Every structure is written in C-alpha cells, then in structure tokens.
Amino acid sequence: MMRALFIFRAGVAALGAVLPGLALAADAVGQTQQQPTNWNAIGMFLAFVALTGFITRWAAKHTHTAADFYAAGGGITGLQNGLAIAGDYMSAASFLGISALVYGSGFDGLIYSVGWLVGWPVILFLIAERLRNLGKYTFADVVSFRLSQTPVRTLSAISSLVVVIFYLIGQMVGAGQLIKLLFGLDYLYAVVVVGALMIIYVTFGGMKATTWVQIVKACMLLAGASFMALMVMINFNFSFNDMFAKAVEISPKHGAIMAPGGLVKDPIAAISLGMALMFGTAGLPHILMRFFTVPDAKQARRSVFYATSFIGYFYILTFIIGFGAIIYVRSNPAYFVGGDNIKGALIGGNNMPALYLADALGGSFFLGFIAAVAFATILAVVSGLTLAGASAISHDLYANVFARGHSDEKTEVTVSKWATVGLGVVAVILGIMFEKQNVAYIVALTFSIAASTNFPVLVMSMFWRGLTTRGAVAGGVVGLICVITMILLGPTVWKTILGHPAAIFPYDYPAIFSIPLAFFTTWLVSVTDSSTSAAKERDKFPAERVRSETGLGAEGAAAH
Amino acid sequence: MTINPAVARIEKNPKYQELVSRRSNFAWFLTIVILVVYYGFIFVIAYDPSFLGTPISEGSVTTIGFPIGVSIIVGAIILTGIYVRRANGEFDRLTQQLIEESK
Numbered sequence: 001m002m003r004a005l006f007i008f009r010a011g012v013a014a015l016g017a018v019l020p021g022l023a024l025a026a027d028a029v030g031q032t033q034q035q036p037t038n039w040n041a042i043g044m045f046l047a048f049v050a051l052t053g054f055i056t057r058w059a060a061k062h063t064h065t066a067a068d069f070y071a072a073g074g075g076i077t078g079l080q081n082g083l084a085i086a087g088d089y090m091s092a093a094s095f096l097g098i099s100a101l102v103y104g105s106g107f108d109g110l111i112y113s114v115g116w117l118v119g120w121p122v123i124l125f126l127i128a129e130r131l132r133n134l135g136k137y138t139f140a141d142v143v144s145f146r147l148s149q150t151p152v153r154t155l156s157a158i159s160s161l162v163v164v165i166f167y168l169i170g171q172m173v174g175a176g177q178l179i180k181l182l183f184g185l186d187y188l189y190a191v192v193v194v195g196a197l198m199i200i201y202v203t204f205g206g207m208k209a210t211t212w213v214q215i216v217k218a219c220m221l222l223a224g225a226s227f228m229a230l231m232v233m234i235n236f237n238f239s240f241n242d243m244f245a246k247a248v249e250i251s252p253k254h255g256a257i258m259a260p261g262g263l264v265k266d267p268i269a270a271i272s273l274g275m276a277l278m279f280g281t282a283g284l285p286h287i288l289m290r291f292f293t294v295p296d297a298k299q300a301r302r303s304v305f306y307a308t309s310f311i312g313y314f315y316i317l318t319f320i321i322g323f324g325a326i327i328y329v330r331s332n333p334a335y336f337v338g339g340d341n342i343k344g345a346l347i348g349g350n351n352m353p354a355l356y357l358a359d360a361l362g363g364s365f366f367l368g369f370i371a372a373v374a375f376a377t378i379l380a381v382v383s384g385l386t387l388a389g390a391s392a393i394s395h396d397l398y399a400n401v402f403a404r405g406h407s408d409e410k411t412e413v414t415v416s417k418w419a420t421v422g423l424g425v426v427a428v429i430l431g432i433m434f435e436k437q438n439v440a441y442i443v444a445l446t447f448s449i450a451a452s453t454n455f456p457v458l459v460m461s462m463f464w465r466g467l468t469t470r471g472a473v474a475g476g477v478v479g480l481i482c483v484i485t486m487i488l489l490g491p492t493v494w495k496t497i498l499g500h501p502a503a504i505f506p507y508d509y510p511a512i513f514s515i516p517l518a519f520f521t522t523w524l525v526s527v528t529d530s531s532t533s534a535a536k537e538r539d540k541f542p543a544e545r546v547r548s549e550t551g552l553g554a555e556g557a558a559a560h
Numbered sequence: 561m562t563i564n565p566a567v568a569r570i571e572k573n574p575k576y577q578e579l580v581s582r583r584s585n586f587a588w589f590l591t592i593v594i595l596v597v598y599y600g601f602i603f604v605i606a607y608d609p610s611f612l613g614t615p616i617s618e619g620s621v622t623t624i625g626f627p628i629g630v631s632i633i634v635g636a637i638i639l640t641g642i643y644v645r646r647a648n649g650e651f652d653r654l655t656q657q658l659i660e661e662s663k
Contacts, residue, residue, distance in 0.1 A: 107612070110629040111605060118598045121636050124643060125587040245621040258623040259613025260605045267606040274602055298648050305637075305644045312633045546567045549580055550655045552662070553564060 037184035040368025041375075045183070048220075048376045049197065055212045059205035066409040069206035069416060070137035070391055071292040074555070076211055078299040082306020085290050087214030088384050089116075089281075089307070090221055090314050091171070092178060092374040096351045098315065102322020103329070103353035106247070106257025109322050113315035115274055119281035120311065124304040127282055129297035130462045130548040136555045138388075139288040139454065140396045143461045146540035148469040148533065150401050155476045157396035159453040160285040162480070164389035165426070166446040167284075168382065172431030175378040181348050182355070182371040187435055195428035198383045202390065202424075203417040207293055210383045217380040220373045222310065225317040228354075228370075231361045232324035247326040252342075257326070272512035276447045279515060283450030283458065286388035297551050318354075325353035328360040335359075386427070390419040445487050452479040452514035460522050462548060465541040468526045468534035475522025482517055486510035566662040573661060579654045586646065590639050597632055 067073050076084070094116065102109030135141040140156035172191055179190035201209045236243040244258065251257050281287060291300050329335050329346075335356045336344040346352045358370040394416035399407045457476050460467045487493060489505040507513075526534075547553050570576050604611055612625030 107623070107625050107629075110626070114598065114601065114629055114632050117633055117636055118594055121594045121640050121643075122591055124640050125591045129647070240626070241620055241622045244626075248621055258621065259625060260609035267603065270602050270606050271599065274598065278598070298652060301644045301647055305640045308640045309637050312637045315633060316630060542571055543564070543567045545580075546570050546576070549576070549583070550570060550658055552566060552570065552659055 038182060038364075038368055038371060040365055041183055041371035042368075044368050044372035045375050048216075048372055051216065052197075052201065052209075052213045052376075052379075055216070056201050056205040056209040059208035059212065063204075063206045063208055066137070066395075066413050068208065069413045070289075070387075070395065072207040072211050074293060074295050076293040076299075078294060078302025079306050080211065080215060081290060081294050081299065081303035082310065083218045084211045084214040084293075085287065085303060085307035086310035086314070087218035087221075087377075087380055088287060088290065089311055090218065090377070091381050092174065092377040095221065095225065095314075095318060095377070096178075096354050096374065098318045099322040099325060099354040099357075100351050102319055103325040104350065105261050106251070106253070106323075106326075107259055108261050110319060111260065113319060115277045117308070117312055117315060119278040120304060120308040122278060123282050124301060124308070126459070127288075127462070128291055128300045128304050129551075131288060131291045131458075132294065132297050132300035133548045133551045133554040134462070134544065135292055137289070137292055137395045138391050139285060139458060140392070140400075143457050143472065144400075145461065146537050146544050147461070147467070147472055148537075149405070151469055151473050153396040153400050155473055156454070156457070157392040157401075159449065159476060159480055160392040160396075161389055163283070163285060163446050163450045163454070164385050164392070164423070165430070166449070168385050168389075168423070168427040169430045169434050170446065171378055171382050171385065172427050173434050175375070175382070176431055176435060178351075178374055178378065181352070182374065188432065191428055191431040194379055194382060195424045195431070197379055198386055198427075199421055199424035201379075201383045202387050202420045206413075207289075207387060210380075210387050211290075211293060213383060214380045217373070217376045218310065221377060222314060222317075224358075224370050224373050225314060225321065227366075228324065228357060228361055229317040229320040232320055232327070232357075243320075243323055243327070247323045250330050251326050252330075268512060269507055269509060272507055272509040275515060276451050276509050276511035278451075279455045279511070280447030280449075280451035283454035284447075285392065285450075285454070286384040288454075288458075289388050289391065290384075292555075296554070321354050321357060324361075325357040329353050329356040332356075332360065382427070386420055386423050389423045390416045393419040393423075445484070448483050448487065448509060448511050448514065449480065451511050452483040452518050456515060456518040456522060460519070460526075464523075464526075465538055465545075466526050467522065467541075468529040468531075468537050470529045470531075470534065471522045471524075471526025474525040475518045478521040479514055479518030483510055483514040486514060566659075569662040570658055573658055575654060575658055575661075579651060579658065583647065583651050587643070590643055594636060594639060597635065601628070601632060 062073075063069055065073070098109050098112055101112060131139065131142055134145055138156075138160070140153045140160070143156050144152040172194065175194045176187040176191045179185050179193075180187050183190070185193075201213055205212075232243065236246070248254050248257065253261075290303070294300050294303055330341060333339040333341045335341070335346055335352070337347055338344050346356070348355075355367060355370055355374075359367040362369075394412050398415045399405065399412045453476050456479060457472050460475070461472065486505045486507075487510060489503065490508050490510065491503040491506070492508050494500050494505070495503045612628065613623050616622050616624050616627065
C-alpha cells in the first residue's frame with residue numbers, strides 16, 4: 001500500500017512533529033495517486049531548469065579554487081545569503097505541510113510555524129558570527145580549532161554525513177511523491193531527475209551555483225505565496241476577522257479551528273520536540289556551512305536577520321493560505337474524491353490544499369507555477385545538503401584526516417566532486433528503496449541527531465575553555481548513540497514499525513534527554529581529562545576566544 | 561600553532577573584556593527572552609489551550625491565540641534586528657578600535 005503524503009510527514013516531522021500527535025496525523029493522510037500529466041507545470045519547471053543551468057554554467061566559469069567551490073569565494077552578501085538560507089529552510093514540505101495543517105486544524109498550524117522560526121534568533125545570538133570568525137569551509141573547522149584534528153574531524157564528519165543522508169532520504173522520497181502527484185511522472189523517473197540535476201549543479205557550480213539556485217527558488221516561492229495570500233485577503237477586504245468568520249462557517253470543525261486542538265497533549269513531548277527543532281537547526285551541516293559564504297561577521301549577522309524576516313513572513317503567508325484553502329478548496333466539490341466535499345478526501349492526498357488553492361485563485365496556469373516552485377524547492381534543498389555532505393568527505397575526512405592537511409586544493413576539490421556524484425547516486429538508490437517506507441521517523445531522527453551531536457560539541461567548543469578532545473569525542477559519541485537508541489526504542493520505530501506491543505522508550509522525540517546527556521558527558525570527560533594534551537588544548541582557548549570575538553585572523557573573503 | 565602577538569595584546573586590553581562582557585550579556589539576555597516566550601507559549605498550549613481560544617473582543621471570531629502567535633514570529637524578527645543593529649554598530653566599532661590598538 002502506498003503510504004500517505006511523505007511530503008507532509010517529511011515537513012512536519014522535520015520540524016519535528018511538533019506535536020506528539022503528528023506522526024498519527026501523518027498516518028491518517030490519504031494515498032498518493034499518480035495525476036494526469038500537467039503540461040503547465042512541466043513547462044514552467046523546464047524554464048526553471050534552463051535558468052538554473054545557465055546559472056550553473058556562469059558559476060562554473062568563476063569556480064577555480066577550493067574557497068570558490070565550498071564557500072562561493074566568501075563573496076556572497078548578507079542579503080543574498082539571507083535569501084539562500086531562507087531557501088534552504090522553506091522546503092516544499094513546510095509550504096505544503098504547514099498550509100495543509102492549517103487547512104485541517106486551523107490554529108495548530110501556527111504552533112508549527114512558531115516552533116520552526118524561533119531557532120533562528122538563537123543561532124544569531126550565540127553561533128553565527130563565531131562560526132564565521134573561526135571556520136573556513138565546514139563546522140568541523142570550528143570544533144577542531146584547538147583540538148586534535150583526526151578524532152574530532154572524523155566524528156564531526158560522520159555525524160554530518162548521518163544527518164545529511166537521512167535528510168536526503170526524506171527529501172528524495174518526498175520529491176518522488178510530490179512529482180508523481182503534481183506532474184504525473186513516474187516515481188522512479190522523478191527521483192532520478194532530482195538526483196541528476198542536483199549532481200550537475202553541485203559538481204559544476206559548487207557553492208556559487210547552489211547559492212544562486214537557492215536564491216532564485218526563494219524568490220519564486222515568496223512571490224507565489226505572496227500572490228496567493230494577497231488574493232485571499234483582497235476577497236475579504238483585508239479583514240482577518242471576516243476571513244476567520246467565513247472559514248469557521250465552512251470548516252467541518254467550525255469554531256475549533258480557532259484554538260489549539262489535540263496536537264500538544266504531553267508537555268514533555270512538546271518541549272522535547274521544541275528543543276529538537278530549535279537546536280537541531282543549529283546543528284544542520286548545510287545550514288552552518290552557509291555562514292562561510294559571507295565575507296565577515298557583519299554580513300553573517302545580516303544574513304540571519306534577512307533569513308529570519310523572510311522565513312517569518314513566509315510562515316505568516318502559509319497561514320493565510322491555509323485559511324484561504326478552507327474557504328475556497330473545502331467549498332468546491334471538484335477537488336474531492338467522488339465530488340464529496342463533506343466526507344470525501346482531497347484528490348491526490350491531504351497535502352494538496354495549497355495547490356488547489358492556487359488553482360482556485362489563478363487557474364491551471366498558476367497551479368503549474370506553484371507546482372514548478374515546489375519541485376524547484378526540493379531540488380535546491382537537496383543540492384545544499386549534498387554539498388555539505390561532500391565537504392565533510394573531502395575537506396574533513398580526505399584533506400584533514402586521510403592526508404593530514406598535506407593535500408593540495410585541486411585534489412581536494414576533485415575528491416569533493418566525486419563525493420557529490422557518490423552521494424547523489426546513494427540518495428537516488430535510498431530514495432527508491434525507501435519509496436514505500438514511513439519516512440517520518442527518519443526526518444525526525446535527522447533533527448534530533450543534529451541537536452544531540454553537532455550542536456552540543458559546537459557550542460562547548462566556542463564557549464567553554466575546559467573542552468578537551470576526549471570530552472568532545474565522548475560527548476559526540478554518547479549523543480549519537482543515545483539519540484539513535486532512544487529513537488529505535490521509541491513508539492514510532494519500536495511499536496509502529498517493528499510491531500512490538502509497547503515502546504520501551506516512551507517518547508518519539510528524545511532531544512530533551514539526549515541533548516543534556518551529550519552536554520553532561522562532554523563536561524564530565526573533559527574535567528576528568530588530566531593529560532598534557534588536554535592542558536595544551538585549554539591553554540589555546542584564549543586565542544580562539546579572541547578570534548571568535550574579534551574576527552582577528554579569520555578566513556577573509558580570500559581567494560579573490 | 562603560532563601565537564599571534566596581537567592576540568596577547570588584545571587579551572590584556574580592558575576594551576576587549578568590556579566588549580566580550582557587553583556583547584555576551586546582551587546576547588544571552590536576548591536568548592533567554594526568546595526561550596521564555598517560546599516555552600511559555602508551549603506551556604500554555606499544553607496546560608491551558610482554551611485560554612488561546614478566547615475571542616479578542618465580544619462577538620469577534622478572532623481569538624487571542626492568533627495575535628499572540630503572530631507576535632512571537634514578528635517579535636523574533638524584531639529581536640534579531642535589534643541584535644544586528646547593535647552588533648554591527650557599537651560592537652563592531654569597539655572591535656575595530658581593538659584591532660587597531662593591537663597593531
């Protein structure tokens with residue numbers, strides 16, 4: 001049986017199924033059916049591919065050094081990087097998933113949006129500028145700044161790759177399902193097309209192409225969503241109260257859509273999910289990598305401000321879109337199986353409200369545009385992820401661990417390109433293997449892993465003098481093992497997937513336990529480490545601190 | 561690892577200590593604000609969801625949950641704006657002076 005909307009799950013779960021009921025909500029979603037071929041959508045998507053192909057060709061001409069390949073030569077401005085970060089973050093899952101959630105449950109959709117946004121200020125206040133000042137191409141540069149390169153980079157690269165690969169699976173399966181729905185293409189072709197385009201962008205154009213693809217896509221998505229929200233508001237003379245009144249009248253849940261529903265029941269689960277979302281974002285390698293593309297700390301800060309603004313604005317739009325869908329989609333039997341808009345399901349599954357709203361407001365031409373934007377979105381996110389994974393392989397594992405820092409730049413970039421091809425092939429294969437799997441737990445795993453491994457070590461390395469190599473490695477390993485064990489023993493995997501009668505670990509989102517455990521282990525092992533190398537590492541902290549606070553000695557906009 | 565002599569000079573400069581303490585106080589203060597607001601919101605949802613379902617005025621369909629949720633989003637954007645403004649102005653000027661003085 002074909003599982004429900006993976007996209008929805010990927011999105012929502014990614015966010016962390018903010019709420020405990022989320023996984024259940026996802027299970028309730030309908031089936032994905034192949035739709036008739038939509039030529040408008042295909043035409044507009046081909047136009048996007050042509051444009052991004054042109055960008056990639058331009059970027060390839062200007063990509064010569066490792067700094068160009070990994071960090072776009074450090075020449076991206078704060079505004080551009082802010083748009084690119086927003087592009088990384090505003091996935092098709094969040095667009096379709098959140099608007100679908102608002103369509104189904106009203107207010108609960110807003111809870112997700114808020115949870116998804118509040119990690120950004122924290123990244124700005126504590127991480128962004130220090131990351132820029134200390135690192136070069138990957139966040140492992142920062143963690144291993146004063147620690148022993150081999151063990152620390154190996155660990156960071158492994159946890160980065162785990163995060164990237166799981167996230168890629170979620171995106172690939174989501175992409176395949178979405179494309180089947182929107183374009184009427186076969187799942188297999190859809191996954192191969194995404195994999196092939198992504199390999200082309202990244203190997204030829206590196207970070208420059210990836211960044212500009214993100215920017216183009218972010219602008220398209222913001223423009224499309226703004227238009228939809230505007231059309232909805234115009235119909236109600238910009239009165240939210242009138243819009244809500246109409247939605248309450250039409251929605252089968254009536255007044256219940258105006259208050260929190262059943263999504264948050266258990267405070268521990270809610271907080272745990274909130275922690276995974278908030279701190280997981282700060283541990284995602286493809287997000288952290290974006291801070292090395294700007295010339296200095298000033299632009300790094302600016303990019304977070306722009307990113308937060310665009311993302312916040314976008315979430316408010318998806319909210320209006322969700323309510324608009326209640327009004328214009330729910331009331332139209334044409335969008336429902338058997339023409340039954342009272343009890344019937346939406347044709348194509350529960351992820352469709354935003355797309356049908358596009359159709360209701362702007363006809364099949366606008367529907368084609370929004371569908372093309374959704375596809376472009378997945379492509380852009382997958383490219384950013386793959387580049388981050390390839391950098392972990394080439395810059396951390398190959399150049400600094402295998403070659404012990406004695407490799408030349410050219411070989412390193414070549415390794416990175418082959419790593420991109422390898423990751424692309426792996427992503428396609430896994431996407432095909434996982435087609436019929438429940439990917440919700442995989443994506444949740446991604447955020448929880450990032451929050452429990454990369455995040456604690458990164459924060460400790462920047463703020464705590466006492467951190468030693470042993471502490472960092474122990475904390476990272478314990479965080480990784482605990483988070484994976486807890487997820488395996490939790491309700492989604494142990495009970496639902498493996499079919500055991502009861503879960504051994506009661507929560508789906510272990511972040512509330514695994515994050516403190518990773519911090520505690522890092523602290524405990526560091527303070528009890530009396531080796532001479534540990535003493536030397538602590539002595540190097542003041543120099544690291546000066547660089548992280550002032551940017552003195554930071555990697556400049558180098559290489560050009 | 562070669563120790564840059566400028567590093568030692570910066571560390572001894574009282575302005576450096578001032579920069580670090582002013583900026584980190586400010587950053588942690590804002591971090592705590594956002595954490596309190598967000599987890600406060602989650603707690604209200606978990607323990608008293610009907611509160612957010614109260615109409616904003618007599619006879620209105622709009623409930624107070626909406627302005628509160630949207631305010632958190634807008635507030636998060638404003639907080640980042642406040643931090644960037646001060647960091648890119650005051651703190652960066654102080655940093656620039658420090659680097660000049662350490663030469």
